[in-house]
Amino acid sequence: MQDINNTTNIKHFVLLNRLDTLEKEYKESIFRFNELSNEINSFETNYMQSIQEIENQRNQEHQVIGDNFVTLSKYADGIRKYLEEQEKALAKNNTALADEFISILNAVQYDINEIQLRISNLESKYKQL
Incomplete structure (x- = not known):
């Protein structure tokens, strides 16, 4: 039982660290x-x-x-x-930057959703214990 709690705590800690990393990247x-x-703008x-x-010239x-x-x-x-x-070229760069930003946001959202799902699963398993 103690091993399960330790494993759960470690996984939770890893997930929290990943979430912190994702927040920093965001x-x-x-x-x-x-x-x-x-x-x-400049x-x-x-x-x-x-x-x-x-x-004028x-x-x-x-x-x-x-x-x-x-x-x-x-x-x-x-x-x-x-x-x-x-x-x-600037307009293309703006579009590329916006696309890159949206891509990053989508990736972060996907990771957050995955983490939330894992946390939910861990909580469910923890409650079963």
Whole structure:
């Protein structure tokens, strides 16, 4: 009987440790997601500022240079295309991060459900003893 109690206690302890580990991983994943979200927000802000700066620069150069308008427009268009590509890459990255976060949450939920089931089974066995 003592062996069963010891085994049950050990299994319960292992499950609690696993739950603690999962909680830490979950909190770390939230922290990482928030960090990445902040980086994305910072990039978007810089992107908008860059676009505004480019537009301002283009307007000033157009007024001053005049004859070189076509060249400057191509330059601005090239930068705009680059920034659009960066924006698309950022959107893909956002989607990938969200998918990764959801995957982690699903895995954590699955593990929690498993642990709860095991705990329930252990409690049931313990009550039978």
